[in-house]
Amino acid sequence: MAIFSIPGVRLAGIAAAAPRKEVSNHDYKWVSVKDREMIVKTVGVEKRRVAEPGTTTSDLCYTAAEKLIADLGWDKKEIELLIFISQSRDYIIPSTAGIIQDRLGLPHSCVAYDIGLGCSGWVYGISAIASMMSATRIKKALLLVGDISTLTASYRDKSTYPLFGDAATATAFELSDTAAPIHFNLESDGSGFEAIIIPDGGLRNFISKKSFDYKKHGTGIYRTRFQLALNGIDVFNFALREVVPNAKKLMQEISKTTADFDYFVMHQANLLMNETIRKMMKVEKEKTPYTLRNFGNTSSASIPLTIVSQLREQVTTRKVQLLTCGFGVGLSWGSIAIELDRVVCPEVIDY
């Protein structure tokens, strides 16, 4: 089991950007008014931010990163590591990280690469960036995490369309001798890879004319093989089975309980799933912030977006202990225990 701690790396700041355009699930005419009410109440998503065609995840990441670098007062020449984590890259080839490195004006000495993860992306990304900084002594690094999911969700698929919103984030890290260690428990189970999938477009099922044919997959569920498929019950059962033991094991390893944490920040999957996990964890409602209602499930951006949107005042003014859990596509999941000590955190940016 991958449980480990990384000392000496400090989270210096977080910024988030979301498309300006807001879509309400009350207006989702593909389903009945009663179904819409149920989506808002049980799935917990009322409004979602939706990117205009042509806007990419990297546009949102770039915007968040520029603002964050400016607010931190960082010299761009010192940023020598950039990791971009997303399931919605600019191109199949090349990587997106390099495009952002150039656009931000970061030096050629910057290590830049992509990692393809979704809901667990921020948690996994921190492990990658912190361990590399710790090993290489690179002083400053950027973790860019986010997704545009609305473009690949079928309007005629009630199991995906009303769930997802678009957002992207930038998180800055710096070497610091006084930083509290970050603790991780990361896990994977690729046997569930089909639970959340876009079947066509990669090499296994190369894109063809058939990729664009709409097929029925159940009542109110029509989509192509180039659009996102989500097996709700499988994902639900996976999350209820794995997330709580993962987080508890981490806490046990570092001799902490939920009472030692100020907030429990979960990936924003859906309200029913998150509330069930919260109750199983026995964490108070007041300690569990949400962005589901106003932003939807924002995939890899959900945890940092929730921190920026809901905990900005707390993380900018004092020491805050966070327990965060990311879980989903892969299947991939993990928890981290991290201290945020008066970090830089601008308000959510409208793109």
Added chain:
Amino acid sequence: MIEDFIQKLEAEFEDLEPGKLKPESNFRDAFEWNSINALILIALIKTEYNVSINADDIQKSKTINDIFSIVKSRL
């Protein structure tokens, strides 16, 4: 006890009129059955009994009693 299970269902699903649901009731007829209600049922059984049921379990069940038998067998 199946009576407890039925009480829990009635508390969770607002559509259900108290007292109407019986062990032999077909749950697909008892209230508007849909995928979201299936998730609510799974969540209820996980939190109340710490038992996991999956899509197959629901697929092959007809009545409240069928579901409860699966729960009991995994307690």
